[in-house]
Amino acid sequence: MKGVVFVELLAMAEDAFGEDVVDAVIDKADLAHGGAYTAVGNYPCAELVKIVDAFSDHSGLSPDLLQRKFGHWMMGFFAQHYPAFFENKSSSFEMLEAVDQEIHVEVLKLYPDAELPRFETDRTGEGQLQMVYSSPRPLVSFCHGLIEACVERFDETAEIAIEATPAQNNSTTFRIDITGR
Amino acid sequence: MASEQDDRVSRSRYEREKAARKEAEALLEGKSRELFLANQSLSQQSEILERTVTERTSELRIALDKAEAASAMRARFIATMSHEIRTPLGGLLGMIDLMYGDETDPARRELLEYAKTSGDALKRIVNDVLDFSKMEAGAFQFENEKVDIRALIGGVLALAAASMPDGESRLRSSISPTVPPIFAGDATRIRQVLSNLVSNAARYSADGQIELRAFASEHEKGALLRVEIEDQGIGISAEQQKNLFKDFTQVPNKLTSAAQGTGLGLAISRRIIEGADGRIGVFSEPGVGSTFWFELPVEVLEACPPSKGEGKARLRDVKARVEGARILLAEDNKINQKLLLTFLKRMNVSAELAENGREAVEKFAPGKYDLVLMDVAMPEMDGLEATRIIRDSWPAEKIPPIVVLTAHVLDAIHEDSARVGIDRVLSKPITFGDLRDAISEELGAHGNPDHHTPRQFGARPAIFAHLSNPILEGLIESMSENEVIALVEEFVIDARRLLAAITANLRRGESEAAAAEAHALKGMSGLIGALGVSELAGQLEQSAAYLDADSIEEVIDALSGQVDTLDRALSASIE
Numbered sequence: 001m002k003g004v005v006f007v008e009l010l011a012m013a014e015d016a017f018g019e020d021v022v023d024a025v026i027d028k029a030d031l032a033h034g035g036a037y038t039a040v041g042n043y044p045c046a047e048l049v050k051i052v053d054a055f056s057d058h059s060g061l062s063p064d065l066l067q068r069k070f071g072h073w074m075m076g077f078f079a080q081h082y083p084a085f086f087e088n089k090s091s092s093f094e095m096l097e098a099v100d101q102e103i104h105v106e107v108l109k110l111y112p113d114a115e116l117p118r119f120e121t122d123r124t125g126e127g128q129l130q131m132v133y134s135s136p137r138p139l140v141s142f143c144h145g146l147i148e149a150c151v152e153r154f155d156e157t158a159e160i161a162i163e164a165t166p167a168q169n170n171s172t173t174f175r176i177d178i179t180g181r
Numbered sequence: 182m183a184s185e186q187d188d189r190v191s192r193s194r195y196e197r198e199k200a201a202r203k204e205a206e207a208l209l210e211g212k213s214r215e216l217f218l219a220n221q222s223l224s225q226q227s228e229i230l231e232r233t234v235t236e237r238t239s240e241l242r243i244a245l246d247k248a249e250a251a252s253a254m255r256a257r258f259i260a261t262m263s264h265e266i267r268t269p270l271g272g273l274l275g276m277i278d279l280m281y282g283d284e285t286d287p288a289r290r291e292l293l294e295y296a297k298t299s300g301d302a303l304k305r306i307v308n309d310v311l312d313f314s315k316m317e318a319g320a321f322q323f324e325n326e327k328v329d330i331r332a333l334i335g336g337v338l339a340l341a342a343a344s345m346p347d348g349e350s351r352l353r354s355s356i357s358p359t360v361p362p363i364f365a366g367d368a369t370r371i372r373q374v375l376s377n378l379v380s381n382a383a384r385y386s387a388d389g390q391i392e393l394r395a396f397a398s399e400h401e402k403g404a405l406l407r408v409e410i411e412d413q414g415i416g417i418s419a420e421q422q423k424n425l426f427k428d429f430t431q432v433p434n435k436l437t438s439a440a441q442g443t444g445l446g447l448a449i450s451r452r453i454i455e456g457a458d459g460r461i462g463v464f465s466e467p468g469v470g471s472t473f474w475f476e477l478p479v480e481v482l483e484a485c486p487p488s489k490g491e492g493k494a495r496l497r498d499v500k501a502r503v504e505g506a507r508i509l510l511a512e513d514n515k516i517n518q519k520l521l522l523t524f525l526k527r528m529n530v531s532a533e534l535a536e537n538g539r540e541a542v543e544k545f546a547p548g549k550y551d552l553v554l555m556d557v558a559m560p561e562m563d564g565l566e567a568t569r570i571i572r573d574s575w576p577a578e579k580i581p582p583i584v585v586l587t588a589h590v591l592d593a594i595h596e597d598s599a600r601v602g603i604d605r606v607l608s609k610p611i612t613f614g615d616l617r618d619a620i621s622e623e624l625g626a627h628g629n630p631d632h633h634t635p636r637q638f639g640a641r642p643a644i645f646a647h648l649s650n651p652i653l654e655g656l657i658e659s660m661s662e663n664e665v666i667a668l669v670e671e672f673v674i675d676a677r678r679l680l681a682a683i684t685a686n687l688r689r690g691e692s693e694a695a696a697a698e699a700h701a702l703k704g705m706s707g708l709i710g711a712l713g714v715s716e717l718a719g720q721l722e723q724s725a726a727y728l729d730a731d732s733i734e735e736v737i738d739a740l741s742g743q744v745d746t747l748d749r750a751l752s753a754s755i756e
């Protein structure tokens with residue numbers, strides 16, 4: 001997993017809980033690198049999960065909620081650092097549909113070692129998008145957060161239902177229903 | 182919660198940031214090293230690639246040069262060989278002609294006819310191979326001259342008709358008024374393609390009509406000429422059509438195995454047409470017939486006149502076109518004068534005679550003549566000189582076509598002629614048909630079709646057996662039998678006089694004068710078709726300077742013998 005994800009996760013934690021809390025949590029968490037991350041490095045995804053769990057322990061917030069919040073945070077980060085991906089899109093659906101075949105494709109060109117999920121999208125009706133997320137990594141809630149934030153970014157509101165995709169391991173189906181724009 | 186107020190960071194945070202920075206630096210170092218190495222191997226690879234490309238290119242160039250040199254050498258060899266074969270073959274065919282003329286036994290005459298057919302076939306093959314090898318050697322250049330396709334087609338069909346039984350009735354042509362009267366192109370090459378396609382049509386169909394059609398449509402270059410030649414022959418299967426225009430292919434022909442050629446004719450035609458940016462092709466149905474066609478973009482030099490309905494060009498257009506033309510004939514030799522003037526009279530041409538080049542220059546004025554016929558070897562001023570003076574004295578557009586007549590077979594004459602601005606060279610002996618076609622093509626104008634009745638032959642006078650057949654036919658086409666006999670009589674008298682003069686000059690050691698007289702004798706005898714005399718006179722002309730007295734005596738005796746034979750045959754004819 002790209003170091004930038006770790007750096008941003010800690011940045012979010014500092015923003016939410018303050019530096020001292022972050023220092024304390026990291027010291028306690030017994031992390032391989034002593035919790036030192038650089039954006040240009042690569043680290044195991046399990047470590048990310050460990051950090052989220054540690055903050056969950058400390059704050060009493062569930063790991064899923066923390067991942068979702070992190071998804072919101074990362075969407076802000078992407079929008080700030082990679083505005084080009086957003087400029088030519090006029091709705092959240094267009095953006096979501098572009099992740100698999102456009103955005104992540106570009107990501108992979110820059111970082112051949114990036115570990116990216118796969119998405120299959122399908123417009124099932126007026127204002128409805130079904131998005132099947134497949135990844136060996138346990139980041140469903142992170143993805144949920146990214147989608148929620150994406151909808152907000154295009155000034156839309158939506159109901160998002162999540163269910164495991166029966167026939168496929170490591171797959172989760174998001175049903176996004178636009179309720180307002 | 183130590184630092185709510187003070188700005189200092191904790192020790193552990195500091196250590197963490199330091200560790201992170203170190204790692205980042207190490208990573209960056211590693212990356213830049215990787216980059217450097219990647220760069221190095223890239224430039225190495227591109228160097229290797231470049232070297233390989235250069236090596237391959239030079240290897241290829243060497244191989245190509247070798248292949249080109251080999252093929253050029255092969256082509257040159259074939260060209261030389263064909264040329265070397267052509268010369269003796271010409272002699273052989275001439276001799277067969279002579280023997281045929283002298284032979285009275287029908288069985289032997291038949292044998293000689295076979296020999297002639299085979300010889301003609303061989304000549305065609307050698308010509309094809311020579312042409313083809315010229316193309317291979319790249320020595321094939323397209324001329325850009327004025328082409329009158331109507332006259333050209335007329336000439337091709339007239340020739341084809343002469344060489345096939347009932348040709349006149351089997352050959353038909355229609356030329357659309359959309360076809361421009363004059364365009365720029367290579368007349369010789371177009372004629373070659375046309376006659377190849379027409380003779381193919383004749384060879385592959387025993388009977389039935391052969392129709393030649395020509396149209397033109399618009400094209401960015403001027404006009405797109407399309408010519409179709411349709412026969413009702415054996416046809417060509419789809420399978421055979423695929424290979425038809427390739428080199429050395431042939432459609433098996435059950436009609437006549439003697440008609441086989443090299444299989445180069447269509448390949449040559451294809452190269453000619455494609456070389457001039459055109460296309461050539463065929464549709465055909467076995468058992469029904471074939472239509473060969475070609476399309477040629479041409480630059481129009483003289484546009485079509487506003488059309489007055491569909492104009493039909495016939496073989497006899499050639500004849501009609503010539504009628505009424507005003508021609509200046511420069512010729513010093515009395516027999517040639519008589520012969521050519523008779524030819525011209527038969528063509529209904531109004532001809533004026535100039536006795537030599539100087540007189541031709543004096544008589545010439547713009548607008549006075551439609552064409553000039555000029556002998557090359559004339560006293561006082563020769564034909565080339567006269568042409569040069571005419572060309573220098575008048576603007577080009579005021580000068581009608583100038584056609585030169587010569588007994589020289591040398592290429593040098595053609596080069597000289599081109600230099601002084603001669604439009605066409607005709608080699609003596611000239612037949613009536615050749616002369617008429619040449620005049621027609623050069624005049625390149627339209628005429629009114631008129632009617633042509635083929636001449637009937639009666640019992641032949643004895644003297645005719647001693648004259649070359651094609652030339653005799655040409656003569657008979659333009660004059661009565663009695664006129665031909667009178668012409669030969671005059672020839673015999675002239676020949677005797679010349680022989681005496683040659684002998685006298687040789688005795689006096691004036692070999693140059695003797696050679697000139699021998700040349701005159703050769704030309705005269707060629708004209709009336711006395712090829713035996715012509716051949717010997719030619720030998721004499723060439724060798725007068727260095728033959729010893731005995732050999733000269735021998736040749737002169739042989740010549741006198743020939744003239745005596747003609748004289749005897751004449752007496753028999755007159756009785």
Ligand code: HEM
Binds near residue numbers: 078096143
């Ligand atoms: C709505 C839009 C997006 C969605 C839903 C999405 C989803 C995801 C998810 C779920 C992951 C985690 C990896 C995994 O689950 O296997 C991920 C990773 C990542 N995404 Fe996206 N993404 C989106 C937009 C973007 C954009 C705009 C960028 C900008 C460059 C981006 C860059 C990345 C990067 C760099 C990673 C980390 C790869 C690694 O850790 O090796 N994504 N994305």
